[in-house]
Amino acid sequence: MELDKLTDQKKEALLKKQKEYLFPNHLLYYTEPLPLDRGEGLRVWDVEGNEYLDFFGGILTTSVGHNRPEVTQRVQEQTEKIIHSSTLYPNESHINLAEKLAQLAPGDIQVSYFTTSGTDANETAIFLAQTHTGHQEVVALRHGYSGRSALGMSLTAVGSWRSGGTHVAGVKHALNPYCYRCPLKLKYPSCGVACAEDIEEVIRTTTSGKIAAFIMEPIQGVGGFITAPDDYIKTAHQIIKHYGGLFISDEVQTGFGRTGHKWFGIEHSGVEPDIMTMAKGIANGFPLGNTMTTKDIAESTLKAGLTISTFGGNPVACAASLGVMDVLENEATPDRTATLGKQLRAGLDRLQEQFPIIGDVRGKGLMQGLELVKDPQSKEPAPKAATQLMDAAKKHGLLIGKGGLYGNVMRIAPPMTATEDDIQMALDLLHKALSDIA
Numbered sequence: 001m002e003l004d005k006l007t008d009q010k011k012e013a014l015l016k017k018q019k020e021y022l023f024p025n026h027l028l029y030y031t032e033p034l035p036l037d038r039g040e041g042l043r044v045w046d047v048e049g050n051e052y053l054d055f056f057g058g059i060l061t062t063s064v065g066h067n068r069p070e071v072t073q074r075v076q077e078q079t080e081k082i083i084h085s086s087t088l089y090p091n092e093s094h095i096n097l098a099e100k101l102a103q104l105a106p107g108d109i110q111v112s113y114f115t116t117s118g119t120d121a122n123e124t125a126i127f128l129a130q131t132h133t134g135h136q137e138v139v140a141l142r143h144g145y146s147g148r149s150a151l152g153m154s155l156t157a158v159g160s161w162r163s164g165g166t167h168v169a170g171v172k173h174a175l176n177p178y179c180y181r182c183p184l185k186l187k188y189p190s191c192g193v194a195c196a197e198d199i200e201e202v203i204r205t206t207t208s209g210k211i212a213a214f215i216m217e218p219i220q221g222v223g224g225f226i227t228a229p230d231d232y233i234k235t236a237h238q239i240i241k242h243y244g245g246l247f248i249s250d251e252v253q254t255g256f257g258r259t260g261h262k263w264f265g266i267e268h269s270g271v272e273p274d275i276m277t278m279a280k281g282i283a284n285g286f287p288l289g290n291t292m293t294t295k296d297i298a299e300s301t302l303k304a305g306l307t308i309s310t311f312g313g314n315p316v317a318c319a320a321s322l323g324v325m326d327v328l329e330n331e332a333t334p335d336r337t338a339t340l341g342k343q344l345r346a347g348l349d350r351l352q353e354q355f356p357i358i359g360d361v362r363g364k365g366l367m368q369g370l371e372l373v374k375d376p377q378s379k380e381p382a383p384k385a386a387t388q389l390m391d392a393a394k395k396h397g398l399l400i401g402k403g404g405l406y407g408n409v410m411r412i413a414p415p416m417t418a419t420e421d422d423i424q425m426a427l428d429l430l431h432k433a434l435s436d437i438a
């Protein structure tokens with residue numbers, strides 16, 4: 001049988017089994033889903049052998065490219081020593097990673113609690129804030145995404161990701177600084193980030209006035225790369241402190257140099273958070289979440305009951321993460337990411353000039369979004385065009401992501417080991433895809 005027929009059958013068989021044996025609510029990208037088979041650097045291949053340039057990295061997770069030797073080698077070495085220990089036994093990789101992250105984290109943020117996902121990291125952060133402050137209520141931002149547990153969905157404020165389940169009480173949502181669609185119909189910067197005042201209004205009207213925490217993503221990932229102005233973050237921080245809350249920066253997407261120049265997205269604003277959560281890019285795809293805080297705040301956990309995480313700080317995942325940090329410190333540094341981010345942004349700005357469907361270009365570093373609209377005047381969201389663009393980009397060999405409340409934001413975030421040529425190639429392929437759907 002011919003090779004392409006064989007691979008066709010393999011794909012069909014896989015998709016059939018996916019339908020039969022996996023929950024039907026797995027969201028699959030593309031009109032025809034794409035079973036990936038292998039990856040190398042920024043390239044991935046599907047089961048039919050088609051090659052793609054990966055500018056989404058499995059949701060900003062493949063931070064240093066696929067099959068990166070520094071990561072793979074450490075994983076192999078660790079696997080041969082010990083795969084699992086649980087948090088009941090100290091382990092070298094676990095401890096070394098905590099030490100490394102303490103060196104990278106801003107301010108007094110020094111200590112870690114490792115888990116296995118971003119959801120788990122945020123659960124841990126809220127628990128920590130509640131324990132430390134003795135308060136219960138939490139303020140989050142509209143359009144934010146925090147995870148898939150009951151608390152994660154309650155913190156989340158994109159309706160389609162809050163699906164069902166019993167929501168946790170005591171979570172309130174403030175207006176977010178979505179400047180392209182300003183909730184107050186004002187213009188930045190003349191607005192003076194008036195939307196930040198809503199945080200105070202929310203605290204005073206919908207909580208007891210004593211909050212445990214405020215949680216925000218410096219750039220909202222799932223929400224469509226909505227980028228909070230630095231002065232918004234500063235004002236939000238002042239308000240939170242005034243009402244006795246801890247400031248949690250969710251760095252699940254913005255961490256590890258992704259936004260350029262700084263290791264963590266929050267650092268651009270000059271605000272020192274009390275707690276940071278991270279996952280995704282921390283270990284290039286190994287399941288690892290982490291909640292970091294100051295020594296003082298971490299001490300409060302002793303007031304609470306016992307806790308373990310069976311898989312938290314898994315030695316193999318931590319070894320992978322140490323490999324990631326090696327590459328990020330020595331090669332794909334935050335400064336280099338900033339330079340590549342400038343190149344990417346300049347190219348996207350040029351595309352916006354050519355294609356009026358691109359209403360907004362936003363982001364920082366190698367985390368750039370394109371909001372698609374029916375026309376730039378009405379700004380009416382164009383979710384169908386976004387689906388078409390995803391398919392067209394795939395046809396031309398480029399993988400990008402999609403998000404936003406209206407499903408109309410393209411998310412572009414390659415591994416940080418990308419080269420200038422990779423960026424140029426992605427821009428060329430995107431141009432082709434936009435021309436197809438124009």
Ligand SMILES: Cc1ncc(COP(=O)(O)O)c(C=O)c1O
Pocket residue numbers: 059116117118119120122145146147148217221222250251252253279280
């Ligand atoms: C900002 C942010 N926080 C938390 C999460 C939850 O992470 P996970 O899917 O690893 O549970 C995500 C996932 O997309 C995220 O983008």
